[in-house]
Amino acid sequence: MNSGDVITFDAKKNFTFIKALGAGGTGDTHLFKDETTDILFAFKKYVPKDAKYVDEYYSRFVEEIKILLNISHPNIVRMYNYYLYPQAKTGFLQMEYVDGVCIDQYSPMPWNKSWEDIFCDIIGAFDYLEKHHILHRDIRPANIMIDINNNVKIIDFGFGKQLNGATNDENSILLNWPATEMPNEVQLNQGYEERTEIYFVGTLFRHLLKEEISYFRFNHIIEKMVKINPEQRYDSFSAIMADISAGVLSEIGFSENQKNCYRDFADALSTHIYHFQSKYSPKNDIAQTISDLAVLIRNSSLEECIQNNSKLIECFVSGGYTYNPIKDIPVQILIDFYSLITSLDIGKRKILFDNIYTRLSTIEVKFEEDDLPF
Secondary structure (H helix, E strand, O other), X not given: OOOOOOOOOOOOOOEEEEEEEEEOOOEEEEEEEEOOOOOEEEEEEEOOOOHHHHHHHHHHHHHHHHHHHOOOOOOXXXXXXXXXXXXXXXXXXXXXXXXXXXXXXXXXXXXXXXXXXXXXXXXXXXXXXXXXXXXOOOOOHHHEEEEOOOOEEXXXXXXXXXXXXXXXXXXXOOOOOOOOOOOHHHHHHOOOOHHHHHHHHHHXXXXXXXXXXXXXXXXXXXXXXXXXXXXXXXOOHHHHHHHHHHHHHHHHOOOHHHHHHHHHHHHHHHHOEEEEEOOOEEOOOHXXXXXXXXXXXXXXXXXXXXXXXXXXXXXXXXXXXXXXXXXXXXXXXXXXHHHHHHHOOXXXXXXXXXXXXXXXXXXXXXXXXXXXXX
16 A cells, blocks of 8 residues: 555445434435444435535535534534535535534523523634634524533534635625624625624524523623624624633632632643544543542642643543643642632632633644554
């Protein structure tokens, strides 16, 4: 076998059809069970609704594959595989099955997530897309789901676009649910950019909350998101995240020393992870993480710096990653952080950990090649 040889895998998998899940502008989605693993997957088949645009829609279908293969975020639907049939101008996406409801059918009862938490998750996901220069361009209730575990999942990137540093000009698609007023860049120039995405996310929440919007903790943020003039709107989702964090930290009363302690630790942790393999998988078990940190402190008590950085990373992350092995993280930073989290009440502790998980979710994901079958 020589470099550049094209290798074809003919091994087949068996899937059992369960039910149809729905239809969109460029494809129909069905639920199947993998007979080998017993895992449920959503298969999206490219099915053009208008024969005049078969080639254009097929190109967008391939673009969706490229986008989803290069991103990994807990609040964005995950793609596992793809199958293309270029001669027939069709293909399939094998995707994570989101067992839940569209966001406009969700009820934030006392045992569910609040609208504030959902808002933060969605802004965090779009901040991630923004950092990867991706526009979704189809923001509507049907494309934001809440699963049975109250996790937000942004789905359907069929009209997404990878900017690659260029401006988003020709052939911009606007399939957002009907808004009462379009922003200036759409009305005047038929344009769609990052700030347009911000407008429609804000308008979506204004629509969802209706008369309850005045009681929404982040109402002041939404008001700035939905300004018709883009110059008066937020410049980025990162700026929105900063305003959310500032408001939350202010409300719960973190002292400046506590903020600095958190930042010192979060900087040390995140800068020592080069990238994740396959996907980012936070452990999300705060009690277990605290226990693991205590063990690490005990085993490092006679050292100036942590002797194995992977032991620290694995307190927060499951799954594969590559990391910096240099022994330069002071044990005192870990001790100070442990003292901080054990002194906080449950609410503050969760906010602190959520901030860590959000920071880690921005680290790049790189898929590693398996040694098999060669």
